[in-house]
Amino acid sequence: MSVDRDQVLRAAAALLSRKSTATMDEVARAAGIGRATLHRHFAGREALVRALEERGIQEIEAALDAARLDDGTAEEALRRLIAGVEPAAGLLSFLVTENQLFEGEVNEGWSRLDARVSALFRRGQERGEFRFDLTPAWLTEALYGLVGSCAWAVQDGRVAGKDFQYMIVELLLGGARRSVEK
Amino acid sequence: MSVDRDQVLRAAAALLSRKSTATMDEVARAAGIGRATLHRHFAGREALVRALEERGIQEIEAALDAARLDDGTAEEALRRLIAGVEPAAGLLSFLVTENQLFEGEVNEGWSRLDARVSALFRRGQERGEFRFDLTPAWLTEALYGLVGSCAWAVQDGRVAGKDFQYMIVELLLGGARRSVEK
Amino acid sequence: MSVDRDQVLRAAAALLSRKSTATMDEVARAAGIGRATLHRHFAGREALVRALEERGIQEIEAALDAARLDDGTAEEALRRLIAGVEPAAGLLSFLVTENQLFEGEVNEGWSRLDARVSALFRRGQERGEFRFDLTPAWLTEALYGLVGSCAWAVQDGRVAGKDFQYMIVELLLGGARRSVEK
């Protein structure tokens, strides 16, 4: 019976998002296959992580596509983006941490993502929606940080999961400072 | 020549903040001492991390004290807080990630920190400075996420270090959405 | 090629009986397998010793069964017992020494063995074969001591191996004092 590579990746993503130190054995067991089979599909641990990265990036890119970042106001686009990214929050958090460890060069996919998200913020600036002093690059990093950190907080039950999107969107859009018009 | 425990902790913090997977050997070498000596000072890897945690918490608490969170507006206090926390940003990031791994109970020091930071946001709400829909607990987590993520981004040279404080403060205070009065 | 757990135990028993301080590496090499494989079969050094204990106890119990301790005179039974126990003398010696080190609770198998050997001595007393002033418990300990000590002496070539059984049996049965009727 042929093992579904995608199914394995899903299981690995689910496990590693929760426990980033899980061993290859644990991943294999979680995927319902043997250790050696896992290695047949992914040349090694790093290869597995790279595959997860690839997959994660694709997933996020799909979310970017679905969010139609160029449509309507930047605010609306940002709301759609965060809503679409939420399901991948745990994986994203894992990958960002993991990337921090890799000494080698970084998957170029990230640059592509960064560019698109940055472009959204830039569009917002150009439209007069967003401030100019907070650079798009900064905001992009901030978005990653917020998504990752909050994913963990939700996982550990320190904050309610249902507020995940709302919180991040509102913080990014409106900040903690009460704006005058509200 | 007697090894200064604090000096070892400083070296360990510096190294682990940069490379969280550093070996005990590497930590020892970074501290300029032998492997065994490191073990004489800290019973094991976990003990070392716990000590770093203790130290990190104390450092941050000192920053909280120095920031006089109860003085003046909440905004001013938040600015002072973030300025004071900056030097510990890398360590904080490491510890948060590490904490994610610990299955056992969490150092109660974190609760104390959380409580004080949350109190600041709450004070801001009560003073009418901050919105009510973003809960203090959420904002505290967000603060951690922003500090940690941006520390990494600065470390990797993706964003300029000099903007660290400004960025976080402004995002938290004003958000990306341009407020009307600006 | 699948490693036979029992074969590993045999090799370990042979080695440790001779050199109780043998390394896990040495045990592995003696068994013709790699370090890690040894750990796959036995969770750790203590686990290995425990397994040897289990095996040793079983072996000795089998010897007790084969000796039919309840048949014939106690003397005959004791002769059969010692003959049957001889092959395990080295292992027994190792285990007794090792047990001396364990702080934790002792394998209950030993109590079972003690009980059966003691019962033999008691039966001898009841039959009028053995003196009453030497308690069965003492005699059991003495038996262990004699078997272990003599196993070492034989191993080191201080005494001739062929006399092993004879010596112990005669000492236990007749003692050093010449009895009148001889």
Add this chain to the structure above:
Amino acid sequence: MSVDRDQVLRAAAALLSRKSTATMDEVARAAGIGRATLHRHFAGREALVRALEERGIQEIEAALDAARLDDGTAEEALRRLIAGVEPAAGLLSFLVTENQLFEGEVNEGWSRLDARVSALFRRGQERGEFRFDLTPAWLTEALYGLVGSCAWAVQDGRVAGKDFQYMIVELLLGGARRSVEK
């Protein structure tokens, strides 16, 4: 304040008799001195054990002297011997086990002891007190085995300490087989 070498040896003997795996640190602490001081007095662990051996042998030789092995019947001499050896039983047991580990040549003192004890048994044979088929060398080994094993059994509370001498003497002299004249 000058450290009393003999006092250190006494403490080491007491500790190691009880826990043969005690570390040099533990020995030092038990002797009330620092680690380094212990090394100043004994070049290394082996040297310490050798010194204990020396001391133990001397102690036992003194017991042999005090027992006046050549006086009276061999039986009387044996009784005196065992009574005199009892205090050193634990140490003797430790040393015998330790000797089993040493690969190098054995302290010649043991040969001297063996010779004297063997001589006693031989004298008993020549006097017609002891059987001829149990060789003096065997009996000497047996004596060690009994003393050591029973010392442990007493230490662990498996047998009553007060019967120690009586048991060994009676077993060696009379054996478990009821002699006719009793």
Add this chain to the structure above:
DNA sequence: TATGAATGAGTCTTCATTCAT
């Protein structure tokens, strides 16, 4: 002389990876 501090050598143990079926 006595000592706490420092350390290298050695052991156990884990884990990613390869091999034989």
Add this chain to the structure above:
DNA sequence: AATGAATGAAGACTCATTCAT
């Protein structure tokens, strides 16, 4: 193609021993 078994490389940890005061 899939797998359990086997394994070497690598890391944590201990302990006898040396060093500086």
